[in-house]
Structures are given as structure tokens and as C-alpha cells.
Amino acid sequence: AQSVTQLDSQVPVFEEAPVELRCNYSSSVSVYLFWYVQYPNQGLQLLLKYLSGSTLVKGINGFEAEFNKSQTSFHLRKPSVHISDTAEYFCAVSVGEAGGTSYGKLTFGQGTILTVHP
Amino acid sequence: DADVTQTPRNRITKTGKRIMLECSQTKGHDRMYWYRQDPGLGLRLIYYSFDVKDINKGEISDGYSVSRQAQAKFSLSLESAIPNQTALYFCATSDSRYYPERDTQYFGPGTRLTVL
Numbered sequence: 001a002q003s004v005t006q007l008d009s010q011v012p013v014f015e016e017a018p019v020e021l022r023c024n025y026s027s028s029v030s031v032y033l034f035w036y037v038q039y040p041n042q043g044l045q046l047l048l049k050y051l052s053g054s055t056l057v058k059g060i061n062g063f064e065a066e067f068n069k070s071q072t073s074f075h076l077r078k079p080s081v082h083i084s085d086t087a088e089y090f091c092a093v094s095v096g097e098a099g100g101t102s103y104g105k106l107t108f109g110q111g112t113i114l115t116v117h118p
Numbered sequence: 119d120a121d122v123t124q125t126p127r128n129r130i131t132k133t134g135k136r137i138m139l140e141c142s143q144t145k146g147h148d149r150m151y152w153y154r155q156d157p158g159l160g161l162r163l164i165y166y167s168f169d170v171k172d173i174n175k176g177e178i179s180d181g182y183s184v185s186r187q188a189q190a191k192f193s194l195s196l197e198s199a200i201p202n203q204t205a206l207y208f209c210a211t212s213d214s215r216y217y218p219e220r221d222t223q224y225f226g227p228g229t230r231l232t233v234l
Binding site for chain 2: 004006009032034036041042043044045046049051090094095105106107108109110111
């Protein structure tokens with residue numbers, strides 16, 4: 001079974017500073033990795049996803065993430081954050097085993113609350 | 119109009135009451151999911167449905183049941199609510215036609231349920 005660990009429950013930063021939100025996963029089969037964002041009082045929406053190919057994935061709002069298979073990580077980064085980036089961020093994994101019981105299901109990490117201060 | 123809607127958005131109920139949360143989608147997706155969100159635990163899957171005739175338990179299905187009335191509608195019921203079912207509940211959809219493991223899931227706005 002797959003699992004996801006987000007290493008920081010809360011990350012406070014100042015506006016225009018860089019930020020990294022860390023995510024590690026475990027799985028015995030090939031994985032697909034996602035970052036979702038939840039703004040206050042809203043549902044989740046996709047930031048970016050890694051399916052295959054280039055290990056550096058670019059998403060919406062200037063975010064990017066790098067897939068590192070040897071370290072089983074998928075950290076999310078942004079070089080300069082804005083107040084509007086304040087939200088909770090979730091890393092998630094799905095596995096690619098056709099016909100398996102976990103086929104197509106997402107497993108989420110615990111979430112990281114990013115707070116951007118002026 | 120939103121693609122995935124949930125009703126009600128907020129509900130306060132008492133222990134032992136039966137509660138139904140409803141989800142509707144206009145995206146034409148086959149797959150629908152119910153999650154609950156608890157602080158510090160992320161989202162956990164309660165039930166999922168690959169089509170109208172295919173319903174599956176997730177990791178925390180005890181105390182919950184679901185009904186897929188149509189492709190567009192997926193309801194979650196708490197037969198006898200208890201306080202530890204107090205949580206934020208999300209419905210989501212995805213298009214399963216080719217590679218479901220790669221699909222983006224689209225979430226509703228959530229239902230905040232409080233069981234007293």
C-alpha cells in the first residue's frame with residue numbers, strides 16, 4: 001500500500017520569500033504524484049501533477065515540484081510567495097496497477113498550512 | 119455554476135440522527151468519491167464509485183453508506199451519527215475513461231458536519 005508524509009504541518013514565511021513544502025511517499029509500484037491546494041473555505045484544486053517524463057513539473061500560480069525517485073520525494077517550491085498563496089497544501093499519490101484494488105485512488109498526506117506574512 | 123456541488127454546506131445534528139449529504143456534478147465524469155477531512159490527518163477516502171453499478175469501500179467506510187442514484191449524483195449517509203463523525207466532507211469526481219490513476223480529481227466546496 002502507498003503512503004504519503006508531509007514533513008511540515010505549518011510553514012510561515014514572509015511575502016516575496018522562497019518556500020519549499022516537503023513531501024515523501026512510499027509505494028512498491030510506479031506512482032503518479034499530485035499537489036492540491038485548499039484556499040480558506042473552499043474545496044481542493046489541482047496545482048500540478050507528475051505523470052512521466054521531465055522530473056521538474058510546473059504548475060499554476062508559479063509553483064513547481066521536482067520528482068526524485070531515489071529519495072521518493074516530490075517537494076513543492078515557489079521562488080517568491082504572495083499573501084494570496086496562504087492556504088493548505090496537500091501532496092497525494094496514486095498507483096498505476098491496472099485492475100488492482102487501489103487503481104486510480106488517491107492517498108493524501110496530512111497537509112501543510114502555508115501562511116504568508118506581509 | 120460550479121461543476122461539483124454539495125448540499126448542505128453546513129449541518130449541525132445530534133447523536134443518533136440519520137444524515138444524508140448530497141453531491142451533484144455536471145462534468146459528465148464516471149468516477150465519484152467521498153472523503154472526510156480532519157485537521158492533521160489530511161483527506162481520507164470513505165467510498166468511491168467507478169460507475170452507477172460499481173461502489174467500493176474506502177479506508178474508513180464504517181458508519182457510512184452511499185448511493186449512486188445516477189451518473190451525476192452520489193449521496194453519503196450517516197445512519198446513526200456520532201460525535202467523532204464531526205468533520206469536513208468532500209465529494210470529488212474524475213474522468214475514468216482511459217488512465218484513472220493519472221486523472222485530476224475535481225472537488226466540491228465541502229460540507230461541514232457537526233454532530234453534538
